[in-house]
Amino acid sequence: MNNSGLDLHCSMLLEEYWEKLPIFEQLRQVVMKKLSEIISESGIELNSMESRVKSEASLIGKLELKGHKYATLYDITDIFGARLITFYNEDVDRIASIAETIFDIDWPNSVDKRKTHQFSSFGYNSLHYICRIPQTLYHDPQYPELNEIRFELQMRTALQHVWSFIQHDIGYKTDIETPIEYHRSLSRLSGLLELADIEFSRISNEITNYRRRMQSLVDSGKLEEIPLNGDTFRSYLSKQPFQKLNRRIAAITKAELHPTTAMPYLGALFMLDMKTLADVERLIREESEDAYQLALYQLGSTDIDILADTVGLQSVCVVRILKRGGGQAGLKQLFETIYGPSSQSDVLADIVMKQASRLSFMNEKN
Numbered sequence: 001m002n003n004s005g006l007d008l009h010c011s012m013l014l015e016e017y018w019e020k021l022p023i024f025e026q027l028r029q030v031v032m033k034k035l036s037e038i039i040s041e042s043g044i045e046l047n048s049m050e051s052r053v054k055s056e057a058s059l060i061g062k063l064e065l066k067g068h069k070y071a072t073l074y075d076i077t078d079i080f081g082a083r084l085i086t087f088y089n090e091d092v093d094r095i096a097s098i099a100e101t102i103f104d105i106d107w108p109n110s111v112d113k114r115k116t117h118q119f120s121s122f123g124y125n126s127l128h129y130i131c132r133i134p135q136t137l138y139h140d141p142q143y144p145e146l147n148e149i150r151f152e153l154q155m156r157t158a159l160q161h162v163w164s165f166i167q168h169d170i171g172y173k174t175d176i177e178t179p180i181e182y183h184r185s186l187s188r189l190s191g192l193l194e195l196a197d198i199e200f201s202r203i204s205n206e207i208t209n210y211r212r213r214m215q216s217l218v219d220s221g222k223l224e225e226i227p228l229n230g231d232t233f234r235s236y237l238s239k240q241p242f243q244k245l246n247r248r249i250a251a252i253t254k255a256e257l258h259p260t261t262a263m264p265y266l267g268a269l270f271m272l273d274m275k276t277l278a279d280v281e282r283l284i285r286e287e288s289e290d291a292y293q294l295a296l297y298q299l300g301s302t303d304i305d306i307l308a309d310t311v312g313l314q315s316v317c318v319v320r321i322l323k324r325g326g327g328q329a330g331l332k333q334l335f336e337t338i339y340g341p342s343s344q345s346d347v348l349a350d351i352v353m354k355q356a357s358r359l360s361f362m363n364e365k366n
Contacts, residue, residue: 005060006063006064009067017073024053027080028082030133045087047157047158048085049085051082074148082152087158087200087204088157099129105129105130106150110128112127126155127156128155129153131150132149160193226276228277237262241280242312244288245316246309249291249295249312249315250307252296253303255307260309264339267337269283293360297359317334318352322361331348331353
């Protein structure tokens with residue numbers, strides 16, 4: 001143990017640190033477990049969660065600078081520290097609200113550095129809470145100190161975290177005076193990153209609002225107004241528009257429908273010139289009967305007992321391609337759009353083409 005240079009009081013604090021180190025490690029485990037559980041329940045997506053118990057070297061450095069300020073070891077509020085790094089500014093506030101709910105906050109010693117913003121200080125704009133674990137959250141009668149020790153909880157965005165690391169790495173906050181031209185360059189970059197942080201949040205909020213509007217239009221049935229894209233197609237699928245056709249087809253062999261993502265079919269719908277969800281609705285309405293007849297021919301003499309619940313969607317796509325004269329080449333393109341390029345696409349397209357050639361809708365077309 002290296003405590004050279006420390007006075008008697010600070011040396012005693014260092015001795016106490018080694019005695020209490022297992023308690024701080026246990027505190028870290030409890031806090032991180034509770035945070036992980038509640039953040040997971042909240043649905044907030046984090047960039048990362050970090051925690052550490054201050055090392056001996058770090059503590060000695062702190063004691064050398066201001067050891068006289070601390071009457072006891074527990075007056076040092078950052079021996080254990082946790083950091084939660086979010087993608088968006090608003091999630092910092094959400095996590096802060098969670099922390100206020102589950103921990104006792106030492107408000108006089110907590111600081112929102114975002115409200116003490118200074119030019120070129122972007123990387124230091126995190127929110128710092130000094131916390132305790134209330135007994136209502138966790139209590140171990142064998143270790144009552146766990147409810148007494150204060151710890152630091154930092155909350156910041158990923159860009160703030162990266163910028164803080166870079167500033168630290170290049171020695172921007174050291175005692176060595178940095179030439180003014182470097183201050184100016186760092187300040188310009190700081191402003192750009194802060195603008196990026198704000199814009200990421202703005203764009204994320206606008207996308208969320210857009211998705212809500214599209215979902216509202218889907219719910220109201222105003223499908224002509226809804227462009228076909230990944231978000232709107234996903235919302236549309238939540239209404240199970242192919243369920244009636246799927247059940248008819250499954251009933252042919254009394255098969256069970258197995259849930260399968262239909263998102264790969266989005267490219268197939270674009271291939272069929274679908275522009276809006278109303279176009280997809282018309283596709284179902286116009287082609288369902290012939291799609292059922294095709295499935296009846298394909299499955300009628302089999303004992304298949306499991307079918308993907310995309311069977312209806314695939315069948316209407318096949319029928320529309322054949323009715324438009326796409327032939328075997330069109331079917332091959334369909335299968336490769338859905339499943340990816342494969343030597344089996346030609347084989348499957350040939351089989352389906354021969355099956356469909358016997359059906360009335362093909363004869364009517366010809």
